[in-house]
Amino acid sequence: MLGINTVIAFSLCYVAFLFFVAFWAERRAKRGNATWLHSPLIYTLSLSIYCTAWTFYGAVGYAARSGLEFVTIYLGPTLMMIGWWWILRKLVRIGRAQRITSIADLVSSRFGKSTSLGVIVTVISVVAATPYIALQLQSVTLSFAVFAQSGGQLWQDADLNATATWVAVGLFVFTVIFGTRNLDANERHHGIVIAIAVEAVVKLIALLAVGVFVVWGIAGGPAEMMQRIDNSQIVLWDQDGGRWISLIFLSGAALLCLPRMFQVLVVENADERHLAIASWAFPTYLFLMSLFVVPIAVVGLDLLPVGSNPDLFVLTVPLQEGKQGLAMLSFLGGFSSATSMVMVATIALATMVSNHIVVPVWLSLRPSQQAVISGDIRHVILLARRLSIAGVLFLGLVYYRLSGGGTALAAIGLVSFSGAVQILPAMLGGVFWRGATRLGAATGLLIGLTVWLWTLFLPSFGDAALIGQTVLDQGPFGMAWARPQALFGIVGLDPLVHGLLWSMLLNTAGFIIVSLVTFPTPLERLQGAQFVNVFEHSAAAPAWTTAAAGAEDLLIMAQRIMGSEQAQAIFEREAVRQGKKGFLPEVTPSFVELLERDLAGSVGAATAHAMVGQLIGGSGVSVEDLIAVADEAAQILEYSSRLEAKSAEQEQTARALREANDKLTALSIQKDAFLSQISHELRTPMTSIRSFSDILRDGEIGLAEQKRYSGIIHDEAIRLTGLLDDLLDLSVLENGQVMLHVKTGNLGQLLERAIGAAGGLGDAFEIRSAPDLGDMRVTTDLDRLVQVFINLIANARKYCDAQTPCLRISCADHGDSYLIDFIDNGSGIAPENQQLIFEKFSRVADGSKAGGAGLGLAICREIMRRLGGDIAYLNGQYGTAFRVTLPKEKPADC
Template structure:
């Protein structure tokens, strides 16, 4: 009775209806009349996207094959909704506060906005979901085939593959129309969610109707069903219906994990969530929905086994039982229920996957291939939509491909479990990201890749069958005959169910890798900040919050402060604060006072507004994006570095300026000294010249005839000329000595001889001044090799000085000789009052006469010359303070005895 045309027409009408519902919902959402749309009921019903064609058809088949084990698939989500409510709430809160668009986006955002991670999760999701989509194709195709086989009313399906292709194409079109109809891709899909809710009702009603018909129409009420169950259990081959503890635990865990990580579940749970309070109703309503969905699964299975011909596919009992009893209407409803299940899953999954693919793969590639890709113009939205549409087609094409390659033969439940295990690999990174601040990007990536690889190796690739991707020998003996690498018995763990085996190894190694690499790698600041945001999301964005935050926030504040103020200053500030609170370390309690103080400190570097935004960002109440914040912080850091460089430059300049100033001062001093020197020379030359000129003029004019006077005048001229000559000699001597152009003439002699020469050379002045010279000849027998003439010159100077300047009434000079440390010391000590301490530093300067000119009789160059000479001879001359009178010491290195 049900013709192909009728079936297709009903399908089309149904789809049109859904489309209208979606359209209406979008319209009313746009007009803000969305109170109904926001109701937790819609949200709860949209969660039913978990119940796919697998649940609708496959659960019955599962029950027919393995008894009650199908319950695990409902048990997992139920446990999550009831027992892991806190996990869900955190997930939803994070999703809302971070405005994530998919599970890939969430992980990428959590781990420092790493697109690498986004790509990995996207690929896992695509590969993991592909079997699932194939499963929907298969179930819809099978349901068509049921009608075709049972009813030869006008049409015969030509080919299952072709049907699947038609179905895939239709679903792609359907999804594109639904999921990407909105130009604004960032908004929630009100229409789709409402349509999904309608479909949820349809599939529940259909399954309940079939169930009621089976129980009361065919099976003879609950008691009849109970009998049928007993019979079926006895009839089941081997241990098929026995409850296996390991499988139960594994599958319950798996379905719970999949409930959280499946892209379509994440889409409806988190992305489409409008209000966190929707969760509280869903937490009891959705388990109820699941309970109702599972209520009649076992009865349908046992009645199907008992009443239908042997060999009938139990996956299709929901359809075949009504058809068997010629209930066309019920069959139609059942078909629509299955169709709803399949379409809702495919639509939501494709939307979720296409969002990931376009956001994490297509757009980055497109942007990077564009010249000047950073400047995004208005056409991006259209590009994005196109990318999503193409992604949807690609996803469905992949599903179809899997359907073709896997041969469409595997039981629905088996395909579903493979898919679950694949996407469950995201769980460790997800849970770690939400609850463990130490979780790092590298850890997440390594864990995901490890788990994914093991899943592919132990479950996904073998699922293509022995003639599929893996050879039979590889499956039986392992790669290259290595037994412990057998895909379905890794590390020698044999005898496990393949699914449990895959769950066990993939999750253990995934988690272990994730934790290990996280512990070993150091997260970037952005990662740490995002980590804190995610882990502390419930504390931060709670409705009533003061500035009372856990220790973790102090660490974030410190990290931020270091970026702004520099590590040393920030640590000092925090340490001081911690110390004032009586704590060690760098992490004080974040008291309001401290927060206010820190804000002021930061404001000094970045300005008050930015500082407040930064503090607010970390303490909660996020109003700026982390990216903005980081950009600000980085900029500030750069400015800080720049200003530090400027500071360094400035201090360098200051130093240079100081050096220049010192050099300038020195030059000025030298210039003054030079002027003074020239002035001195001028005076010293002009004075004798004056006498010479005056007397020579007197002589020339012949103004006096007195011969005695003339003779006297002539002798004055002579004396002054001698004095002038001596002065010039001294100047030249000094000049030569100072310029280092002097040639030494070393000779061997005994010190006593040199002193004899010196004393006799000064005998005239000694006699004139009445100086007594005391010597110690015993000590003077020292042999020297030096420029003896120069040394005698020094001695003469010292003796003459003593004669001229000693102010004692009974002038006396002692010449003492000593030897010490390989040097010869000759001390000239007189009995006068010596040189005043304030003048000691001056006496070796040129023209430094301490007494008046007349008494000195020299130009004051003597000691300066002596000093130059001793320097040339390798010795020294110094004034000895603290002696009984004026005292000079001449030292000279002694030759070592050969």
């Protein structure tokens, strides 16, 4: 017969063995040859802390009470693991990129390294973990009691309480020794990891051994077992759908949100590829752990007396059958499940408490200029962690005492789970939604915490233990809508589904609504972009733009946290990298960033950021950095499209300016040419007038000569007058001082007049005029119009370079106006000159051939504009072509 003392001796030996393995692993890790510690196998086994004493003992009890429902607790994580590509992969990547130390650190870091959010998440986690730790203490205590009973002693409450206390003390010692030995930059604890891996194997083997014994040893084979299950008093499938779905969701979410699961899944993950293997290996582990649960429950109910606690069937069935060794193995399995969970959970919680509550408080209590000693913060943190471990265990003990230790294990576990998943909306929202803000997250978390406390946590102490029966029945102060298990008058839901539904709904709603209406700080947006787009941003954005602090100050601070050895190593490494002599590197923003990250690995992002910020001064992130770094897609897009529009506009302006400039340059050249031309034009007749008048004055010539010379003088004077008339005419036209004499006439007659005046139809120049000009009447200044026609015809006569020059004149009736085209068969005007011909003083050809001074077309255009029409060069006519547009009646305002 196994006595209680034998069991205690066995468990002490087992603990000593774990000590030895943990020490050995730490030693190996220190010497650096511990690559196998980072294998996917160890990773998967460390995940098995999901299976606690609740699984080991509680699952059988759960199955005995509620049938297949127990399996939901393992199906949720299975779905979450096989869907690792969705969420876990991202969490692991973020955890590694940002050096996340805990789930509180994740939430705090995402929302602008907020200290207050870290505190809220820490509080939720600690409160939610308390029932769970109580559950472990309860199960270990009960398992001891089973052996005591089988040894003939019947334990009273006092014995149970004393045992629970001793178990807690033992766990505290083990956890402190291996969990707080160092402030490892990555928060990886090799000793603990290997210890829980060993325990994972032990509990799996133990449960499988009991299962095999039950199926083959008692039932006599799988077929007989199935027969027995079919005939059992347990109804396996008796579900209302709400609970089935809620529990699958709850357990899947808990896999992400439980602090200890976050610790092993994300913080202790050494390689993302391990996740791919764990995606099937961990569900397999869960499957094996669940495989024999129903057979054990069925056989236990058959074999054991009515009223025995089904939570302990794993232990009592082998004992009943007299299998002492198997019972001992089973005990060790249960012991392993409980201890590994408590160790990791307390470490995770202690990290959160020390980083997010103790250190910020301690730092704010001490003025920063006070003399500092190397490693002082490190000592504070280590002390805080040890005290936190003690505190968490103590809380668990208190819960155990308060709840009376009589509740079913599964019920306690579910209360704990539903508390932990209150972090889910803030966490997933933060990881997938850029718009989530700090205030939104805080609101959601606080609402969730409150609703959970009211609907699930407080009632879990048993009816009327903490809140009276009247409150349960009628609500606080008679407010019936606030009854803990019937909020807003919704009665009849299962209490767990009710509490979970309301807390998650209100939590998520609060989170989303407040996020939508609040505005994030720059650091929040920066972190948000880095978290949500973690796969795009593999390199972190610099959070510090100025590095005003001295390297020495930074070193002193780093030493306070890490201890001098480690801190100096980091600084020296950086100095070497920068190629500097000595061991103080240049303080560049990237170095400050690196240092902050290293510090964050020890004290969490919020504290590290605050401490570095104290030295660097002010906030590290400006809005400009944010725009530059956080790829604010919308902003950049808008900015660039604005730039594009602006540059197009500028291009247009530039083109117009260039054209104007070209025109000006050409004009200025033309003007120079004109000036020399006009002086030449004026000079030539003046010279001949002067010389001929000289001859006439001398008077020694004959009459015929006299007559000829005075004729020349007369002609030259006329030419001069004509030139001066033109200039005068143009200036009058341009100044708008011209008087117009409006009369009505026939267009055909006007053209004939012009042809006659321009030199008639003589010589070789041919003018073809359209025949039907007879009834085209026009009311305008007829003399001015004829002047335009004369000018155009004369131009054609002068410039047409065809062998048989020919001018075609055509008229078209175009509604209110006539279009009169003058088209010759010359070589036309080059496109670059078409702009210029209507300018004053312009002349396309060099002046030698032309008789005028280049004013004719300028005058024509001025006249036509006065008459309300226009004159333009006509393209594409195989010759020089002008189109005169003439209104049939001159508008009054011209």
